[in-house]
Structures are given as C-alpha cells and as structure tokens.
Amino acid sequence: MTSQTPEAVHPVRTHHLRQAKERGERITMLTAYDAMVAQIFDQAGTDVLLVGDSLSNVVLGRPDTLAVTLDEMIHHARAVVAATRRALVVTDLPFGSYEASPEQAMASAVRLIKESGTRAVKLEGGRRVAAQVELLTSSGIPVMGHLGFTPQSEHAFGGKRVQGRGPEAADALCDDAMALQEAGVFAVVIEMVPASLAQRVTEILDVPTIGIGAGPYCDGQVLVWQDMAGLGDWSPRFAKRYADLRGALDGAVRRYTDEVRRGTFPGPEHSFAE
Ligand code: KIV
Secondary structure (H helix, E strand, O other): OOOOOOOOOOOOOHHHHHHHHHHOOOEEEEEOOOHHHHHHHHHOOOOEEEEOOOHHHHHOOOOOOOOOOHHHHHHHHHHHHHHOOOOEEEEEOOOOOOOOOHHHHHHHHHHHHHHHOOOEEEOOEOHHHHHHHHHHHHOOOOEEEEEEOOHHHHHHHOOOOOOOOOHHHHHHHHHHHHHHHHHOOOEEEEEOOOHHHHHHHHHHOOOOEEEEOOOOOOOEEEEOHHHHHOOOOOOOOOOOOOOOHHHHHHHHHHHHHHHHHHOOOOOHHHOOOO
16 A cells, blocks of 8 residues: 555545455555654554554563553553554454453453544454454454464464464364454454465455465565564564664664763753853
8 A cells, every 4th residue: 555645644444455455555564552653654654553462572571462451552552543643553452351252352442442542453363253353343343353373372372383284274264264254354464374375365355464474475464563673682584674773772872871971972062051
C-alpha cells in the first residue's frame, strides 16, 4: 500500500487491507509501544501499527509474552493511538484475557477499545478461539488472527519452534485459518511456518495474511520494530536489521558520558544568559 501526504491523511481501515490483497499490493506492519516511535512509523507510511504483547519481553524485560497484563496493554496502546494519524492501530489481547470464553474476550476487548482507542484487536489461536472471534466480530469489533508459532503458547510448543511442518500440521493450520476467516477476522498473522505453507494459506484465504518468519508469499509482513532497526543485542534469523540503532545509541551515550565528565557539555550554546 502507498502512503498519503501529511495534508491528506486517510486513515487505513480494515477494508483497505482486503483491497490491497485484491490488488496485489503488499501490506506493511510493525510493532509500536510508545508515542514517539508510533509517530515516526506512521509518518513513514507503515499501514498497520501493532501494539504487540511482545511489549512484555521487548519493552518490560520479562522472559516471555505471558506476563503482560490488560492494564499494561491499554497503557501503551493509548500512547500509540495518540500519536497515530494514518496507520490502523491493532492491539493484542494478552494471555489470560480471552481464552476462557467469548464473554471474557468481549469484556477484555471492550476495555481495550474504550480505554485506549485502538481500532482493532488481535488474538492467538485458530478453531479453539473461533467462538471468541465470532462474538467480537458480530459485535462490530475488528479482529486480526494469529497462527503458526503463537508466542503465548511458547511453553506448550516447547520453545520458539517452527510450526506447521508435515502434512497433518499443515492441514490443521489451513483448517484453523479457514475457521478464523469464517468467524470474521479481517487479517491473519502467520508466524514461523514454512514459506510454502504460508503461501498455501495466503491462496486459500480471501482476507490478507501478514507474515513474520513465514517467507515472501504472504500479503504483508510484520516485524518487531527493535529487530527491524537493530536495537536489541539479538534478533531472530527471519528478521532483517535495517539499521544499527544499538550501535548508534551506544556511541551517543559514550560521547555524552565522556563530555559530561570532561566538562565540555553543556557548552555556552546550551546555557542560558541572565
Ligand atoms: O506481539 C507481537 O509482537 C506479535 C508479532 C510478533 C506479530 O504478535
């Protein structure tokens, strides 16, 4: 999808993503967790900003995504929404906030939307959450699905492992994707599956697929922004580092520390006259 000039901002809506798939235009999506980064990505023309539950490990320093709470997701989503003009903001329903029943999912999604202003929610799983998706979408809440390696099930999977290998697992993933589409999702994230399986899912679905570690055949791509920009000390094999923010920040903080210690910062140009 192509972005607009700042004077004519047309917010990205869920139907634009469907149209992009129909036209063969790739959808761009990145995570964002705060206002400053959201503003940069929005102004650069990113179509979808995901307030991912990766907030838990990437920003809050926890070992996995499971610990993050609905209150914490709301807090960060509110900041992203406040800084975003064009992109569609989607926020993850965190682990424990939707699995028990459609009613639990509804209560959590309503809080997320009312208290943060997010336009859509994302949840993980296929047929096992189809009833949740159905209640949300029939109530007017746009839902994005998430299949393949779903981080909230990391411990059930036995670690960060590629999913959907072998004919049975591949068929099961396709059945999950169809169930999500029938329940009304507007798009599906597919994480860490073989590229050929992501291609098959993309071909059978009318709604767009957004890949992460799922090869080049999806209708769009998403990355955790710190992996994309090289801020972490590690990034997964499927993530390309488009910058070395870690190196840049390290250099800046070392120069700052050195200048403060030597007394060369602040200089006269950074000081106020009487
Ligand atoms: O929470 C997240 O960052 C995600 C992406 C990996 C898709 O769900």
